[in-house]
Amino acid sequence: MSITNETAKFLKDDPGKKDGSLSDGKAIILDIKEGRNIHIEMPTYGIPAENTASAALGRADVSNGDTAGEQSEEYSQDRVRRTLKNYAFPVKDVKIGDKTSFDNGVLVVRKSLIQEALACNELIADVNMDVITPDHQDVYVNTMMDVQPIAVKKEGELGEGSTFEMTGVYMLLTGTDEDGLQTAEANVSNGIYEDNVWWGRPGAPDKDAFIVHVDVTIKKGTGMERPGPLASHQAMDIVTQEIRKVLKEKEIEDADKERLYEEIDRPNKPRVLLVKEIMGQGAMHDNLILPDEPCGFLGGRPNVDLGNVPVFLRTNEVRDGGIHALTCITPDTKEASLLYWREPIVKRLAEDEEVNFLGVLFVGSPQANEEKFYVSKRVGATIEAMNIDGCIVTTEGFGNNHIDFASHIEQIGSLGIPVVGVSYCGVQGALVVGNKYMDSMVDLCVSEDGNVEDILAKNSMTPEAALRAVTMMKNKIAGVKINAAPKKYNGSLIEENLSLAQEVCR
Template identity: 30%
Template sequence: MGLGPSIKMTTLHHFNCPITRLLRNEENLEFVGIIVDGVSEVYDDKVYTAKRTADLAQAMRADAAIVSIDGWGNHHVDFVNVIEELGIKNIPSVGLSFIGLQGRLVCTNKYVDCLVDFNKGESGYENCIVGDNNLTEYDAMKAIALLKLKLKRSGKEVDSKEFEKKILKRLLFKEYDIKKVEFGDETKISRSLLTIDKDIADKFKDMEERIENIKVNIIKPFEHNIFVNSNLDFMPIACKVRGELGEGISSLLSGVSLMLTGVEKVSGYQPSNIGSSEGMLDKIVKFGQDGTPEASDYIIHVDIEFREGEGRTAEGIMAAHKIADMILSDIRNEIKKIDDIPYRKEEFYDLAKENKRKVVLIKIVSGLGNMYDTSMFPYEPGGFIGSRQMMNSSNLPYVISPNQCKDGAIHSLL
């Protein structure tokens, strides 16, 4: 896992983003979009990207902003700068961050006046349990309530008058329940049974020179008393059926997700920046969070054995994520063929709301490279192939719609 295993937002967390989920349901606010800003290494770059982020918020006519980050320490420089640049443009904001005792701000300014601390531990210190200090729906609820109060105090009170809605984009999700996962002679899906080719790892193990070996295991519900290597990500299993990310039709398997872990072959090095997350699965993952599976879910466990030194390189980590995405591609091909499983249908809309206060969500994400990077716009929901890394894009901010966030436009390279 990257910097801070307990607070890092996995790909699954962005896919299930609680702030996005709640903001889109706020009847009397217009959720105009999400700005994804990468954490930079050099101070001048931090200031530059903060200014561009605020420029985008102003161009989107934002009345207010919620600013979230899943890092601390030096990363708070980016966080504080974004809040300051928003304040200079008269855009009030509420910040969301892990603070506790260990993550207290390294700098501040007069605009940093309203923060929600999503530390969950009594000690106030980071730990290596994936999801333990994740941003939750309750944290998002507090931030939205505080934002409404700040809007009121700045003379931009939220009203409940009737208004016209204009649909900008429509996204339809078809969700198929998977009741059982097992190995077989080929990958297929039938009657809520997902069968995975028992030799699926062999198909890809020679495709990346930085990877020594690949193991694919099936972890059954509640059977978590097993050792796993350091967590690199949790990913949803979903595919596009029609359209681009954020519109059209996507299909999702529920009751199952993918877990990516890794270790170096010779030294046993566990990929990490500060604090790796290897150990007994039931001890190093907090299940049931937006960024982790339910304890009752099946987990397709892809374990990567890196060649010596490659678990410490950006190229090695990207190769691992690419392998995981290729394994998911086999499953996605079968999702598109499903014809004997009932599905739940859920529709999501990007909306324009006449005369409603406009709110933007700013996600400050990994952008330093290696295990602390983020990639944008993969070919498939929550995937990796086809995406562009934030670091390689100089951490310049992206603007995405709420639907694109829900459709897996953000992939965490943990």
């Protein structure tokens, strides 16, 4: 019987046989001629276990002949863990009217919904709603708090069954308080809508899409506390939920397109994980995890209330709207709910036949350093138990959250796991903390001067950044040396790395 790698580790300091076998490969023989009160304990590694849990785990049972070979071969094959079907319903026009309906591609949203939204929370002072059309985007909007898809579960829970999605239309939440203070933490994106969106980003609405625009005014002085922005999201969800109801009434036969999302177990490929650090400092830094409806409000658990500890979401749970983003940080680095809905790294890893993508570990970023290191150690403990071969860690924004971002990478790297970090850095967000494991970083900054800008999604995650991150992780897994980055921000390096990645990956 051949000794496995793990057995070889055990045998390193063992003075016994090291020729690749144990006795005759089936038993340890002890001859005791005479004795009394004898107690013997011996390691059993390397000995075939004929009736153990190995068969249950899909490993070959060496005592079962041909059947064992069949079991081993079956376990080594790719298999679909679970599936999700997404049905697209194109929207050709959006209007405000007396009754919410969706017929022949025309969405009508009931105007009186704003009264129900106004009454849903005592912190709400006013609600307004209008439609921004693709041919009339030169309109003023307050700071953009979130962009959301319109989708509903037709069957099953998040991550399984079937989901109906309206395409060509998004929900846009904007807001201020009664004193006119924009509901944002730092920079703001209020201004002319078409000038303040970086089109083509996964977290930004599409240029040719209709926008159901809900503007919420909250009580003065509540913009920098958790209940205020939360009330704004609650108000908009009143509108969205009624749209979801009319969408759910449609039949599968009415859909324009069907997309199948598969979670595939590839047991012979490197096990990889995506760790996404999400804001959790309180105030307007919060997110809702696993709501009842895609990117919805009801049923979602705030990661702040969960203690910001790591929460694992399956791949399809993320792709099915498992995160509702409440965060109001600098608009260009902001990850809106729409970005999680079509997260580029998740998409690339899920479709990559060279890796076994396990899913996404979300971890909140607390305010206090003591709490940061607490949750970071939980990240390390969780990943150690998952026995992965490679990892990507991302974070939105910059500054305070870079402390635990760096700690996550250290926790993972210290386990001997190849890890790549992804964040906006540039000049303004340059890392002020670091460790020896932060040798492979992907910068999301595309601003020429390296500074943040008041443009929604400009310096946020893109398919191109995802390509660079995944390629770098695969290089590290393969043992390829990653060259050191220059000490100052250099935008041309991003283009060079992208070109190199595109040469070998498509």
